[in-house]
Amino acid sequence: MVSGGGFDPEVFNPRRNNFLEGHATAEKLLLDSWNSGRMHHAWLIGGPPGIGKATLAFRMARFVLTRGLPGEQEMGLFGPPPDPTSLTVDPEGPVSHRVASGGHADLLTIQRTWDEKRRRFKRDLAVEEVRKIAPFLRLTSAEGGWRVVIVDGADQLNSSGQNAILKILEEPPSKTLILLVADNVGALLPTIRSRTRKLALEPLTEAQVRSLLFRYLPDLDDAERTALARLAEGSIGRAIELHTAGGLDLYKAMLGVFDSLPRLDVLGAYAFADATLRGGNEEANWIAVTELIGWWLGRIARAAARGTIPAEVVPGEAALVHRLMQGSHRAGALDRWVEVWENTNHMFAKAESANLDRRQTLMSALARIEAAAG
Template structure:
């Protein structure tokens, strides 16, 4: 794949999933797929479910390399080949080399294209890193050419859909037809962060592979692989991201730990909220060109409310702290299940407020300030 073209399925600052050397902490999902392969129960459609950033795309590429490098015959006069014990593929294998270069004719990656209504605009925007908001039906129709061309070559074909949640209705219906009548020797790997958004008929025609958030030790190893040069405290990243390496990378790229520290400091002043501090936080996230930081702030507001609700329900403060002073702030604002219920309700109200405000393009600074004012009232 070109080193200069941005890609919609790659987190900025991270290796693309096809280039990630090791999949950490998902042995159960790997074993489930390998068992299906070895017992002759390889389904044509697989739905990879789990939180964003837990390795679903990395696993999809591991499976693609594995399937396309396995012999198709049953061994003939020499007997059946030995059953594989791992999905690992030698990086020097021709299939692995071609996939790394984005040039294997038996693999098709279905993902968002460039923004725009014409082919010319889409190509120009794709090169500029301006991607469409969803996977469109024209993107799915490209599978027709892929299957028609690759069928002449024989052998297996693999399709990776990253992410299936991003298909619009027309695209989803077009893909459903492929799942209902799959081409011979084809395997479709659908990546889904929010499977509830998929058509029930798509889910029913796929076998699920569920990936879990990483535990502390696996998260440490995964962060060492993904962010070898970061000087951020890995315990903080783990606390803020609930076992998602992809989210940890996004946090690092967009100053997530620093923004969360500011939020904790602001919440510590509630219910008499420090208005000047709230204004600075809202203005910083609402600057032109700071859309990513605004998204991060919105996500972190949801996170801090969830941590408040959880602490009050369980009667314990989070360990370790995600930032200095968080434990004392949470212990004061959510000391009981009664307070926890109040924070849980506040989280629902805030989510609705932010969704509506952003949908109708309210001024971001005013929206954030009004949201923080609403949260402060919940702290009384």
Template sequence: MSRAPKPQNDEDLPRADQAPGAPHPRETAQIFGQDQAEQDFLTAFNSDRLHHGWLLTGPQGIGKATLAWRIARFLLATPPAEDGLFGAPPPVTSLSIDPDHPVSHRIHALAEPGLAPITRSYNDKGKLRDQIVVDDIRKLNRFFGLSATEGGRRVVIVDAADDMNTSAANALLKMLEEPPARTTILLISHQPSRLLPTIRSRCRTLRLGPLSPEDMQSALAQAGADLPENTEHLAALAAGSVGAALRLLNLGGLKIYAELIQILDTMPRLDRQRAMALAEAAAQRGAAEKFELLLTLVEVSLARLARTGATGKPPLPEAANGESAVLARLAADPQRGRAWADLSAEATARARHGQAVNLDPASLVLDTVFKMQDTASR
């Protein structure tokens, strides 16, 4: 007997549009480092030529979803302006809406009738799908059929549009081609190249960039994260992404990367005992997230080695104590940099393939480390 589908708004369940350990974007009071994107939207709004489709792009974890919910709150709380006795009203200068506004309260409670968030849903066995399916998009037909709320606006947030399967993407395309009146569709995309070209062409793009170390610290403080002593290491590994930074903090990523640099420092001889310990930690029961993070950090270390060889100097800031000296020794010239770049492509493909076919995590880690040792010895 199959279980009933789990409701997506149940706070006890993981949400596809919420990073582990972080508040949901609808609960994030302030956005940092994205003033230009916000201003670009306000310019369009004030010109009274607001496009019906918006594509919010940029690396994962930099605030795209926070901006989307901020735009939704603003649109639903701001009725269309009408010329008064003294002409047009002054232009709006901020997307900020009072937290005590009724729309703010309804959005926080996921009870705003003018807003439809679309994410990966749960199937009939209570498992979170790995794609946004066509039924998720078809729900919008009923949403569009309801009476308009305050101000006559409706807002749709699709997070992430990259997750749509082909049928879902085609269904959304029809809505973008013939959008209902006073409807704004906000598509969040980490990799817009994965979207249908026809979807991209029917949207106006808002490009968001990585956060500066200062903005990232402010965003992490807002999320209630405990910052490490050396925030430069976190900034280097997170590459301006608050989502990546939270993942690193929650899974001990700074310590894992520091250990990886220490193992690299023993090459080409290689401290096999330390390498075995790293591999065994990745293979522990329930350590799937840490294993995935380790693979990502190996890719980061190889990329930074390749960059060191290509540019003649290690990237700054350091991502671990003593990293610069290790990178400079192992990638002392462009030829060695190319060797590390070649290994990066090969090792990443091998590790991801092994992961896909459920090979032993410890074996995958050791295989990668031995190939790093081989490259270091050449």
């Protein structure tokens, strides 16, 4: 499968990315708290993956590291400076450069480590990383201002890691800001949630994802932007990951296999599995195709429940969904689609955890889909 090219991932890296779209309300809450002079010491930024949570956290970190609280700043000729109305700071300023390089002495970032073997971030956030926070906060601020800690993926901590975070939240030093970023806020201890101020970010609109794709991937044509925005369902991060992994090509190839339903083209299915799981991109393709199949099955189940055809991602998809939905009025059709959706996701997860044969797992999933469509 073809991997998307022409994209520099560092442009999208929250450490470097000063641009945020779609979360003006959350930014205003942070600014209002800052301008009040009673900034809460810990914030829990939650919401679906890839919508800008970490980008917002780093925007806030750069802002705080360039300022003191209202009343701490030097008086100007005409009195104190006006309250800031944006978290934006000079992208070419020294703070932005040091944050981008990971070299700001008053900023500590805790995040999942990179798995060189699988070429992706590890699923869990190691407790050893969290234990770096307490010594960092015991140090005097290197620049005489605030110290900021960002924990990206706080919901991936085990109980030991969460308890370590909780101790820090209970007795934070002065002039400390802790920003916890989590996809699944409910996975955190209730005591952590109660000691933080919560910012719940919503998925982006399709128009906002298209706008951001134009910003980061200007060479895409309109049809590709629309298709990626619909596949991403409100996540610019997912849209870019899909493009980089050649996800749109994978999706088209997958629909090509499904086009023969309710009778699966077995030879076409084997060719699809072989093309997906060979070469140097097997790991990325496996992740992409399992996510796409799960997403598509969920879409079919929702369409069966509502009796409506969703907007096409690629041309011709509506006709396929309509053909599958023609049987949705038969007794138990909706239940079958929901069952195959749940079972297929479970099978993919088991294949990952138990290191099962991926090609056989993929063929088994396609067979389940054929049974549901028959």
